[in-house]
Amino acid sequence: MSSLQTPPLSARQAGPEQTGLRLIRILLPIVVFAAGIAVWELVVRLNHIPPYVLPGPIAVFATLISDWPVLAPSLLTTLLTTLEGFFAAGIGGIALALLFNQSKWLEYSLFPYAVILQVTPVIAIAPLLLIYLPQQTAVIVCAWIVAFFPVLSNTTLGLNSVDRNLAGLFQLYGASRAQTLAYLKLPSALPFILGGLRIAGGLSLIGAVVAEIAAGSAGAGSGLAYRIAESGYRLNIPRMFAALLLLSAAGIVIYGLLALISHLVLRRWHESALGKEN
Amino acid sequence: MAEPATLTEADTAGLAVSLRAVTKVYDSGVAALGPLDLDVARGEFVSLLGPSGCGKSTALRLIAGLAAPSSGSVGVALRRSGARGAHAIGFVFQEPTLMPWTSVRENVRLPLKLAHAPAAEADARIEEALQQVGLAEFAAAYPRELSGGMKMRVSLARALVTDPDILLMDEPFAALDEITRFRLNNDLLALWRNLRKTVIFVTHSVFESVYLSQRVVVMTSRPGRLSAEIRIDAPEPRGEEFRTCAAYAGYCREVSNVLAPSYSGLSGS
Numbered sequence: 245m246s247s248l249q250t251p252p253l254s255a256r257q258a259g260p261e262q263t264g265l266r267l268i269r270i271l272l273p274i275v276v277f278a279a280g281i282a283v284w285e286l287v288v289r290l291n292h293i294p295p296y297v298l299p300g301p302i303a304v305f306a307t308l309i310s311d312w313p314v315l316a317p318s319l320l321t322t323l324l325t326t327l328e329g330f331f332a333a334g335i336g337g338i339a340l341a342l343l344f345n346q347s348k349w350l351e352y353s354l355f356p357y358a359v360i361l362q363v364t365p366v367i368a369i370a371p372l373l374l375i376y377l378p379q380q381t382a383v384i385v386c387a388w389i390v391a392f393f394p395v396l397s398n399t400t401l402g403l404n405s406v407d408r409n410l411a412g413l414f415q416l417y418g419a420s421r422a423q424t425l426a427y428l429k430l431p432s433a434l435p436f437i438l439g440g441l442r443i444a445g446g447l448s449l450i451g452a453v454v455a456e457i458a459a460g461s462a463g464a465g466s467g468l469a470y471r472i473a474e475s476g477y478r479l480n481i482p483r484m485f486a487a488l489l490l491l492s493a494a495g496i497v498i499y500g501l502l503a504l505i506s507h508l509v510l511r512r513w514h515e516s517a518l519g520k521e522n
Numbered sequence: 523m524a525e526p527a528t529l530t531e532a533d534t535a536g537l538a539v540s541l542r543a544v545t546k547v548y549d550s551g552v553a554a555l556g557p558l559d560l561d562v563a564r565g566e567f568v569s570l571l572g573p574s575g576c577g578k579s580t581a582l583r584l585i586a587g588l589a590a591p592s593s594g595s596v597g598v599a600l601r602r603s604g605a606r607g608a609h610a611i612g613f614v615f616q617e618p619t620l621m622p623w624t625s626v627r628e629n630v631r632l633p634l635k636l637a638h639a640p641a642a643e644a645d646a647r648i649e650e651a652l653q654q655v656g657l658a659e660f661a662a663a664y665p666r667e668l669s670g671g672m673k674m675r676v677s678l679a680r681a682l683v684t685d686p687d688i689l690l691m692d693e694p695f696a697a698l699d700e701i702t703r704f705r706l707n708n709d710l711l712a713l714w715r716n717l718r719k720t721v722i723f724v725t726h727s728v729f730e731s732v733y734l735s736q737r738v739v740v741m742t743s744r745p746g747r748l749s750a751e752i753r754i755d756a757p758e759p760r761g762e763e764f765r766t767c768a769a770y771a772g773y774c775r776e777v778s779n780v781l782a783p784s785y786s787g788l789s790g791s
Contacts, residue, residue, distance in 0.1 A: 409619040412588050416613055417636045417684075427635070431623045513622045513664050 299482040307482035308489060315471065315483075319490050322452055322467040325380075326498070329387020329448040334441055336388065337395025345403040345429070346421075362393040366451055370458035379459055383467075386455035391448035398440030402433025435514050438506040445498040453491065468494075537599060538564045538688050538720035539585055544594035545745070546580050553745040554580045557594060560739065560748065564599070564687075567714055567721045569731035569738045571781065577746025578724045579616075582690050585722065586613050598688065609633055612681030612719075614691040618673035620665040626652070626676050627661040633684045651683040654713060671702035678710075688720045695730070707733055708761065715759055728781060732773045733765060740780045750780040 281301045287293070288300035295303050308315065340358070344351035366389055373382040406429055414424050456469035468487045475483040510516060545556035555577035562568050570578040583589045584596050600610045620629045630651055634644040652658045655675040665673055674694055681689060695703040711734060714721055725731050731738045732754055742749045754773055756764060764770050 407619065409615045409617060410621065412583075413613065413615075413619060413632075414636070416586055416588060416611065417609060417633045419636045423636055427632070428621075431621065434623070513624075513666060 296479050296481050299485055303482050304485040304489065308486040311483055311486060315468070315487060315490060318466055318468045318471045318487070319494065322449075322456065322469065322491070323494060325383050325387060325452040325456075325467060326449045326494070328384045329391055329451055330441075330445055330498075332384065332388040333391035333395055333444045333448055337392040337440065337444070338399050338437060340392075341396050341399035341403060342425070344400055358393060358396055361389055366390050367454050367458065370455045373455070374459055383452055383455040383459065386458075387448040387451035390451035390454075391444040394443040394447065395437070395440040398436045398443075399433055402436025403429050405436070406432045435506075435510055435516060438502075438509060442499065442502045442506060445502045446495055449491070449495050449498060536564050537597070538562050538566070539599070539722065540597040541581070541585070542595045542597070544581070544584060544591045544596060546577065546584060546589065547592045555584075555746045556591075558746065558748060562720060562722060564720055565718045566737065567723065567735045569723045569725055569735040570741060571725060571728065571731045571738055571777065572741035572746065572749075573743050573781075574726060576741045576743035578741055579692050581746065582613075582692050582722065582724050585688075586611055586690055588613075609637070609684035610687050612684060612686035612689045614674075614677050614681050614689070614694045616693045616696055618665070618670075618677040620673060620676055620680075622665050624664075625661065626657065626663050626665070626668070629665065629676055630680045630683050632680060637684075647683055647685075648679075651679040654682055655679045656709070669702075670698050671706060674698065674706060675709075678713075682713075682717075686719065688722070691721065691723045693724050693726065696726070703730070704762075704765075710734065711760060728774055728777050732770060732777055733760065738777055740777065742783075749783075752777055752780065 285300045285302060288298055299307070340354075344355065366386055369389065370382070370386050373385055376382075377385060410428060410432075411424075414428050419427070452467065453469040456467040457473055459470070468491050471487045472484050472491075475481070475487065539560070539562040541558055541560040543557040543559060545558070546554045548554055558577075558581060560581070570581060572578050580589070584591050585598060587596075587598075598610065621632070627648055630648045631644055634647065639647075648661075649658065652661055655678050657672060657675050657679060660668065660672065665676065668676065677694070695706050698706065707730065710721075713719075723731070723734060735754055738752045738754060739748060740750045740752070741747060752773070756769060756773075
């Protein structure tokens with residue numbers, strides 16, 4: 245039999261224009277950011293706005309450094325809560341989706357409640373949870389409630405979008421349920437699951453912050469959101485901004501890490517992780 | 523999806539596949555097939571030819587056990603083979619239907635893995651199947667790195683790896699360009715000559731069906747029924763010279779003439 249000499253189609257050619265375009269895509273946001281900071285600082289200085297009304301970026305940065313001993317443990321607390329909520333959401337969402345996929349009855353009976361849990365604003369549930377649960381648990385449960393739904397719905401979508409012919413092939417070769425799940429459904433759903441987890445990462449941070457704010461008025465807790473609330477009462481506006489900055493940075497890092505993991509897992513085969521040149 | 527096994531142990535007169543008054547009515551009430559009678563001998567190369575929607579793919583899915591007939595019986599001769607992971611039927615879909623998340627080798631391994639075949643034995647057979655389709659050096663590549671024709675070869679290798687008696691092919695080359703299709707036609711014929719599998723090949727191309735088969739079964743549409751059978755008595759082995767000879771053109775004309783009414787009926791409705 246003749247063997248084909250066609251080379252694989254994966255060879256990428258990045259022209260000079262593409263490199264230039266990529267540079268612009270990285271540089272533009274940085275320029276905008278720098279301009280924003282400069283304008284902010286200028287407005288504060290030219291109008292002589294006192295720091296308890298609006299601190300300039302330099303003052304915020306100085307506070308971040310000087311208050312680091314207070315802020316660092318708070319950052320750690322919030323990150324830990326977020327992480328716990330995220331893992332609970334990831335495992336819970338995927339497990340629930342798998343259960344729903346195995347049994348339609350279970351899906352029909354439980355899915356509406358998952359939706360209800362999702363559409364009820366978590367800020368309204370948080371005070372109740374704080375009454376019935378120990379504080380730390382309540383915060384994690386809040387993070388879980390916000391974050392698990394995208395994982396659940398994305399995983400469900402992924403498990404249901406298996407290629408029909410591939411499913412037929414598995415049936416033809418007498419695959420068991422477990423084999424179909426392990427070799428077909430889960431790999432097919434993987435891009436969807438990773439997409440869900442990426443959303444869940446940011447949402448679990450939001451859930452943790454919401455619960456901390458709700459708990460903060462009760463005087464307990466030491467997370468970043470609590471610091472923001474506390475600094476607000478004391479009119480320590482620079483520290484509010486510094487804590488906010490840390491929260492933002494944490495969110496960006498969480499998103500970046502999850503996007504990186506998703507890219508590394510999918511880069512060999514999935515369209516979303518391939519260059520546009522292909 | 524329906525239960526797979528309507529396969530029976532019954533083969534009497536050297537038949538590989540035997541359909542008796544088979545019909546298929548979908549849940550929507552659409553009568554897709556039949557009643558259809560069809561016998562395919564062991565080692566025979568048969569093409570099912572007909573317009574789109576004439577139920578030829580449905581017939582193939584019934585033979586494969588991917589769907590159950592609404593009435594009638596589907597008989598497939600099952601061989602008892604000692605080798606683990608052997609499977610009586612190989613199926614090649616219209617699309618390559620490869621798992622994009624894994625390599626060519628792992629795609630071909632799938633039927634053996636599902637049958638829990640020992641790894642060492644599986645490796646040897648995967649190697650052999652990839653050799654047969656001329657893709658041995660692409661074992662580590664991912665499907666997206668291959669051209670359409672090469673993907674189809676992987677799909678063929680996956681069907682061959684279980685050493686099936688019967689190869690069912692559902693318009694496998696329909697989406698390929700003509701040059702690639704001709705080459706795969708030749709390679710498929712070579713494989714068939716060497717391995718002597720029973721092949722049931724669904725196509726809507728008159729030229730492809732005449733070139734490949736010993737027998738062309740022409741079907742009418744909605745519901746799919748047998749309209750004519752034409753035996754292609756061309757000498758073996760066939761090659762490119764067969765494509766250009768007068769006998770080939772004659773057979774093509776004959777098959778086209780039989781096929782014409784089912785198309786005119788379609789446009790008239």
